[in-house]
Amino acid sequence: MDETTVAAETETDLSTDATGTLLDEELLVEEISIDGMCGVY
Amino acid sequence: MTALVEQLKAGLDAPICLTWELTYACNLECVHCLSSSGRRDPRELSTDEAKAVLDELHDLQVFYINIGGGEPMIRRDFFELLEYSIGRGIGVKFSTNGAFIDAEKARRLAAMDYLDIQISLDGTDAVTNDAVRGEGSYDTAIRAMNHLRDAGFGEFKISVVVTRHNVDQLDEFKALADSFGAQLRITRLRPSGRGADSWHELHPTNAQQRQIYDWLLAHGDNVLTGDSFFHLNALGEEPLPGLNMCGAGRVVCLIDPIGDVYACPFVIHDEFKAGSVRDAGGFARVWKHSDLFAELREPQSAGACASCGSYDACQGGCMAAKFFVGIPLDGPDPECVGGHGEAAMLAASASTKPRPMMDHSKPGRVATPDRVPVTIGRR
Amino acid sequence: MTTTADASLLERCLALHPQVALRPEPFGALAYHYGNRKLIFLKHPDVVRVVRSLDGHDTLSATLRACDIDEARWPSFERALLSLTASEMLHDRTG
Numbered sequence: 001m002d003e004t005t006v007a008a009e010t011e012t013d014l015s016t017d018a019t020g021t022l023l024d025e026e027l028l029v030e031e032i033s034i035d036g037m038c039g040v041y
Numbered sequence: 042m043t044a045l046v047e048q049l050k051a052g053l054d055a056p057i058c059l060t061w062e063l064t065y066a067c068n069l070e071c072v073h074c075l076s077s078s079g080r081r082d083p084r085e086l087s088t089d090e091a092k093a094v095l096d097e098l099h100d101l102q103v104f105y106i107n108i109g110g111g112e113p114m115i116r117r118d119f120f121e122l123l124e125y126s127i128g129r130g131i132g133v134k135f136s137t138n139g140a141f142i143d144a145e146k147a148r149r150l151a152a153m154d155y156l157d158i159q160i161s162l163d164g165t166d167a168v169t170n171d172a173v174r175g176e177g178s179y180d181t182a183i184r185a186m187n188h189l190r191d192a193g194f195g196e197f198k199i200s201v202v203v204t205r206h207n208v209d210q211l212d213e214f215k216a217l218a219d220s221f222g223a224q225l226r227i228t229r230l231r232p233s234g235r236g237a238d239s240w241h242e243l244h245p246t247n248a249q250q251r252q253i254y255d256w257l258l259a260h261g262d263n264v265l266t267g268d269s270f271f272h273l274n275a276l277g278e279e280p281l282p283g284l285n286m287c288g289a290g291r292v293v294c295l296i297d298p299i300g301d302v303y304a305c306p307f308v309i310h311d312e313f314k315a316g317s318v319r320d321a322g323g324f325a326r327v328w329k330h331s332d333l334f335a336e337l338r339e340p341q342s343a344g345a346c347a348s349c350g351s352y353d354a355c356q357g358g359c360m361a362a363k364f365f366v367g368i369p370l371d372g373p374d375p376e377c378v379g380g381h382g383e384a385a386m387l388a389a390s391a392s393t394k395p396r397p398m399m400d401h402s403k404p405g406r407v408a409t410p411d412r413v414p415v416t417i418g419r420r
Numbered sequence: 421m422t423t424t425a426d427a428s429l430l431e432r433c434l435a436l437h438p439q440v441a442l443r444p445e446p447f448g449a450l451a452y453h454y455g456n457r458k459l460i461f462l463k464h465p466d467v468v469r470v471v472r473s474l475d476g477h478d479t480l481s482a483t484l485r486a487c488d489i490d491e492a493r494w495p496s497f498e499r500a501l502l503s504l505t506a507s508e509m510l511h512d513r514t515g
Contacts, residue, residue, distance in 0.1 A: 026493070028467040028500035030045045031507065032284060034105055034452070034459045035226075038268040038359075039288040039295075039305035040060045041107040041136045041159065041200070045461055049449055055443070056449070057459070102443040104459075105450040130441070132454060155454060 046284055052291045052338035055101035058329060060109060060306045061296045062090070063119070064225055065401035067111040068140050071163075071174045073107070073202060073243060076297075077195060077234040078111035079403035084299040088118040090318070092125055094296065097324045099129040101402035103158060107134045107159075109306070111298065111401070114141035120149070127155050134159055136200060138178060139185025147188035152196070159198040159226065160185055165213040168207055173243070186221050194383040198265065203253060204243040211256050215264065227253075232365040232375075233307040235402060237394075240366070257281055272358040275351035275378045286356060290315065290337035294328065302327045304337060307361035310398045344371020367393035429482040429498050433512035434474050442471070451509050458507045465506070467500055468494075474510070 066081035067074075086094070098106065106126065112136050113119055126133050134157035142150070142158075150156065160182050163168030167179035189197050193418075199218050201207065213226070218225035232240035245253060254273040257264065261281070268283035291302035296302055300318040303309055315334050316327035328334065343349075346357045358374025366375045366388030373381035436442070439455040448462040453470075462468050470487050477483040480501060484494055504510045 017071060026464065026496045028464050028496055029460050029462055029503050031458060031460045031503075032045070033265075033282075034457055035265045036268045036283040037057060037288040037293050038271065038284070038286065039293040039307070040058055040267060041109045041134075041306060045463065053445060053450075102441065104441060104443075104454070106459075130454075132457075 046286055049284065049288075049292050050286055050338070050349065052125060052334065055325075056103055056294055057288075057292045058105040058107060058165060059098075059103065059294050059296065060107045061094075062110050062298050062306065063108055063113040063122070064111040064116050064298045066115045067138075068115065069112065069138050069175050069178055070403060071178075071235070072239045073173060073230060073234075073236040074402075075202075075231065075233040075236055076109075076111065076309055077397065077400045077402050080401045081111075081115075082249055082299050082401060084300065086318070087299050088121065090120055091118070094300075094318050094324055095122070095126050097318075098131055101328070103131060105132040105134070107136065109136040109240045111137055112140065114146075123153065123156065127153065133157070134198070136161060138174070139182045142185035142188050144188050144191065146192060146193035147185075147342060150189070151192040157198060158194065159200045160189075160223075161200050161202075161220075162214075162217075163202055163204065164207050164386065165210045165217055169210065172206065173204065185236070186223070188242060190221055196222055196224055198224045198226050200228065202230050202247060204228050204230055205245055205249060206243070208245055208249045208252055211253075212260070215260060220325075224263060224265060226265040226267065227257075227274075228267050229359070229362075231359060231361045233361050234309065236398075237365050237397065238316060239389065247376075247378070247380070254281070269359075272355045272362075274354040274372050280354060284353075287360060289313075289360060290334040294334075296324065302331070304333065305361065307359070308364060310364070310395060312395065313358065313360075342371055343354065344369070345385075346371075346373055346381075349379060349381070364395060367395070369393075429502050429505070430484075430494070431479050433478055433513045434501065434510045436471060436474065436478055437508055437511050440509050441467070444468070450502075453507065453509055456508055458509070460504065460507060461511060462500075469498065470497060470501070471504070471510070474513075 063075055064081055064085060065078045067078040070079055080177060114137055123133055132155040136159040139160050162170060162182045170179040201214055204271045216224050230244050231238060250273055254276045258279060270281055271283060271285040274280045274285060294302055294304060295306040296318060302315045302317060304313040315331035318324045343352050343357060346352045360370055361373050363370055363372060366386055368375060368385045372385045375382040375386050440451055440453050443450040448464050449468040451460045451462060466489060470483055473483050473487055477486055484497060489497060501510060
């Protein structure tokens with residue numbers, strides 16, 4: 001298991017739906033490891 | 042939305058987790074001890090003061106703390122503080138050499154929830170380990186692990202400081218951890234505390250750094266690193282798992298045994314002291330308003346590393362590593378994989394290397410930068 | 421009320437797991453699961469609002485509607501909450 005699991009999309013991807021309207025795909029959650037921070041034992 | 046890492050670099054209103062060294066007392070005298078531990082400081086926080094800190098951490102909603110020292114189990118109120126912390130909703134991981142984990146203690150620990158244990162070990166055999174941690178310390182650690190396993194503690198951690206002499210044992214460390222159902226953690230040696238004396242002999246060579254990087258990429262699933270090897274990311278295209286940033290003063294910090302607050306456990310020096318939990322406003326005020334932490338939460342300059350294409354990957358490395366070998370903080374990491382650290386170290390002289398501030402070593406093992414390093418002889 | 425795993429997330433009745441603590445942050449919130457020790461950043465105040473509102477509605481779609489989330493954003497929210505469910509931060513509400 002990686003210490004950091006980041007969803008495949010990064011930042012804000014812009015893609016279009018069937019009608020050509022721009023959709024804003026936000027990355028709303030991001031997992032980090034409680035053990036994956038530098039500066040602790 | 043800003044990248045998460047950029048937001049974390051700007052600091053949070055409370056730490057995510059932190060290290061708390063409960064005592065400078067220790068039954069061991071490891072040559073590389075980051076806190077130069079050995080003798081208890083008479084100014085140690087009292088039980089009541091420690092509980093007040095835990096109350097503050099509860100109010101700040103710190104979910105998890107890493108307790109260490111010295112040897113934290115030496116404190117008479119160790120279990121009292123463990124239970125108080127967990128009772129206040131703060132999970133605990135404590136780091137220990139295992140000397141005080143007997144069968145009865147192991148059972149007591151196994152009965153506790155929201156508790157992680159990390160046993161320190163620096164070699165997969167007594168010769169390698171004891172050269173750094175002292176005669177008998179390998180046996181002590183293994184005995185503690187056996188007690189934890191027999192008591193049904195569940196998954197504990199084995200924490201290894203990677204040195205020139207144990208880097209070839211990474212596979213064996215993994216096998217040892219697997220044999221106990223434990224999780225392996227490998228971390229970077231910093232020239233901090235007594236580590237300043239032994240760093241030049243113990244730190245991995247350039248070739249060994251690549252060995253560590255390659256090993257982590259190939260076998261590092263379920264191996265923790267405390268995000269301490271992000272300076273190696275400049276070696277390749279694939280970054281190591283982790284935030285890959287310095288958390289000091291931003292998302293983590295250290296509370297030392299006398300209540301002083303430092304940016305991280307690897308910079309116990311006035312230069313990185315943010316304040317004291319004994320100051321008016323306690324820990325919360327130090328975390329939120331100290332000048333040092335405000336400074337660390339400003340965007341950092343790449344300095345001498347600005348023209349290097351690897352800066353995004355390595356972030357210029359570790360403050361503690363630079364500081365204690367006398368390299369300016371906007372200079373390269375002494376173990377820069379691009380080789381830029383070597384020239385910087387040559388330029389660093391005795392006058393730029395900081396003098397140690399606090400030394401709780403036992404007599405005969407004082408850490409001074411000019412002293413010929415003592416290594417415990419191998420058999 | 422649909423609770424089976426293969427039902428669309430939008431029709432499921434979700435709740436925050438009792439072992440999860442939510443800590444507000446300037447940009448959203450930090451979620452920590454005391455049981456599995458996972459740590460997740462909720463990176464937008466809207467997703468925090470939705471998570472906190474789940475208890476008051478029978479389905480995720482009802483929650484999103486009540487929180488005034490534009491339907492164009494629903495795929496992002498579904499992805500986020502599916503991820504939270506996979507991490508056990510959210511589970512199907514019983515009762």
